[in-house]
Amino acid sequence: MKLSAPIFQLKRRAKLLVRKNSVPLHEALDQIAREEGFARWSLLSSRIAAGSLSKTVLSRLNDGDLLLVAGRPGHGKTTLGLQLLLDAARDGRKAIFFTLEFTEQQARKHIRSLDEGYQDLGDALEIVTSNEISADYIIRHLSASDRGTVAVIDYLQILDQQRSKPALSDQVLALRDFARKTGVVLGFISQIDRSFDPAIRPLPDIRDIRLPNLVDLGLFTKACFLHNGEAQLQDIT
Known part of the structure; x- marks a missing residue:
């Protein structure tokens, strides 16, 4: 979804609403976000942050990397993961989304909600x-993939939710070894703990x-953290 104006102009409109209507800035920002089709400002800003970051993330990923994409619900981690795949597809790479959260219809809807220009690629994703879905399943599915293939797994914490699946630590180790051997890039959408305090x-x-x-967590090579429209990519190892 394209915005009606650049984000700095939307912020300027919100500040005008503050002066005109004597409302708190956060209420004015949320009103502007609703006019742009978002429930609140944090969702709008997270979408913009994820969209602008995805190409930067892709350019910094090396064959065989394991990437964490982490944030609270509604702060853009799934959007970033999908846009990363779309950028990979645009770069001519094979791109796959493994999800234990969405149906295919829900995932396609999310992809279609992204910026124009992605939709044709999204249909082929x-x-x-x-x-x-587990480490063994993912490894079998990707066994014939070329180096540089990008896969995103949604999400880390439920890979071992079924008792029949190996422990999460064993699955991540197996996927790390597979990525190193084949050059496939694996991204993991991840939750963060409720103890995180953005005031600190x-x-x-x-x-x-x-x-x-x-x-x-030392098995991962890079991590991208998102919150309230801000994002940072870090090397882990």
Whole structure:
């Protein structure tokens, strides 16, 4: 979805509403966001942050990288993951979305909501929604993929939700070894812990990754953290 004006102009309109109507700035920003088709300003700003960051993230990924994309719900992590795949497809790479959260219809709808120019690529994007998604399943599915293929897994914390699947730590280790061997890039959408306090730090970091089950986060090579329209990409190893 394209905005009616650049984001700095939207902020200027919100400040005019503050002076005209004597309302708090956050209410004025939310009103502007609703006019642009978003429920609140944080969703609008997160969409813009994710969209502007995705190409930068892709350019910094090396073959065989394991990437964490982490943030609270509604702060753009799924959008960033999908836009990363769309940018990879535009770059001529194979791009696959493994999701244990969305149906294919929901995922396609999310893709169609992104900026114009992605839709043709989005229709060709491979989306896998099997309940059997796990490290072994992903490795089998990607076994014939070329180096530089990009896959995003939605999401890290539920890979081992079924008792029949291996421990999360074992799955991440297997996927790390597979990525190193084949040059496939794997991105993991990730939750962060509720203890993260944006009043103390504007962005979460590696310490805030929610880990209901033990995982060595040193297996990942890069991480991108998002919150309230801000984002930062970091090297882990």
